[in-house]
Amino acid sequence: MLPPQLLPISTSMLKRTKRLSPLEWMIVLGLVSGLAYGLYAWSVNRGQCVFIPNSLTIRHQGGSVAVLQGTMAGQATCKLRRLAQQNPAIETLVLLDVPGTVDLIDTQAATRLVRQKRWNTVVPRGGSIASGGVMLFLGGVDRVVEPGGEVGVHAWSQPGGGGVLFSSPDDIPAHAERAFRKIYRALGMDPGFYDFQVDAAPAEDIHWMTRAELERWNVVTR
Numbered sequence: 001m002l003p004p005q006l007l008p009i010s011t012s013m014l015k016r017t018k019r020l021s022p023l024e025w026m027i028v029l030g031l032v033s034g035l036a037y038g039l040y041a042w043s044v045n046r047g048q049c050v051f052i053p054n055s056l057t058i059r060h061q062g063g064s065v066a067v068l069q070g071t072m073a074g075q076a077t078c079k080l081r082r083l084a085q086q087n088p089a090i091e092t093l094v095l096l097d098v099p100g101t102v103d104l105i106d107t108q109a110a111t112r113l114v115r116q117k118r119w120n121t122v123v124p125r126g127g128s129i130a131s132g133g134v135m136l137f138l139g140g141v142d143r144v145v146e147p148g149g150e151v152g153v154h155a156w157s158q159p160g161g162g163g164v165l166f167s168s169p170d171d172i173p174a175h176a177e178r179a180f181r182k183i184y185r186a187l188g189m190d191p192g193f194y195d196f197q198v199d200a201a202p203a204e205d206i207h208w209m210t211r212a213e214l215e216r217w218n219v220v221t222r
Helices: 004-018 023-043 077-084 104-116 132-138 176-185 192-200 211-216
Strands: 057-060 065-069 090-099 119-123 128-130 143-144 149-152
Touching: 057 077, 077 104, 090 132, 104 132, 104 176, 119 132, 128 132, 132 149, 149 192, 176 192
Parallel strands: 065 090, 090 119, 090 128, 119 143, 128 149
Antiparallel strands: 057 065
16 A cells, blocks of 8 residues: 555646546547448448450359359459358369469469469360469369360469569579469479479470379369
8 A cells, every 4th residue: 555645646647647638539439430430431442343455354154153264463362262252052163264364472462362262173175274273273172174175284474683584493593492482382283393394395385294194293183
C-alpha cells in the first residue's frame, strides 16, 4: 500500500491517464476506423483479380467442372482461389488451351493450389497445353489427356542481360533450375522429367509429347 502522503498524487495521476482530450479521442477513433477499413478493403480486394487482356480465363461449366483458357499472366492463383471460394463443388479443371506463362512464380503458386484443392486436370480432345501450362496441369491429382489432346514442352526461358533469351539448358540460371526441380519433387514427379523437358526442344521451339512419353514420365495418371 502506498504511504498516505502519496495517495492523493497517485490517484490524481491515475484519473488523468483515464481521460482523453477530444483531440486524442478523434485520433484514436481515426486509427480504429482506418484499421477496420483496411481490413475490409483487404478482404474485398483479395477476391478481386486484376484484368489483363488475353490472360487466363476460367469458366465454371456448372457442377464440378471449370474450363481454363489463355496465357497465365500473373493472375492464375488469384482466379483459381476465387473459383474455389465461389464454387466449392469444383473437382475438375479442363485445360482447353493454355499455351504457357509469363509469370513463373505465380504459375508455381497456382500449381500448388490445384494440388492443395485436390482437383483433377484434363486436356480434352482438341485441347492443348504447353510450357507453363504443363506445370499447371501437373498440379492435378488425377490427370487425363484425351486422344487428340496435345502436351508441349521445351527449355524454360526468361529474359537475360540485354534482352537475351535464355533458351538452352546450359543458360538456365541455377536458382531457376532448383525452383523447378523442387516443385516437381513436391508433385511426386520423376526427377528426370525436368531434364526431359529442357532437352526436348529449345525455348524457341516446342516438342509435342507422344502417348508413350506422357505415360513414361507420369504426366498422365490414366
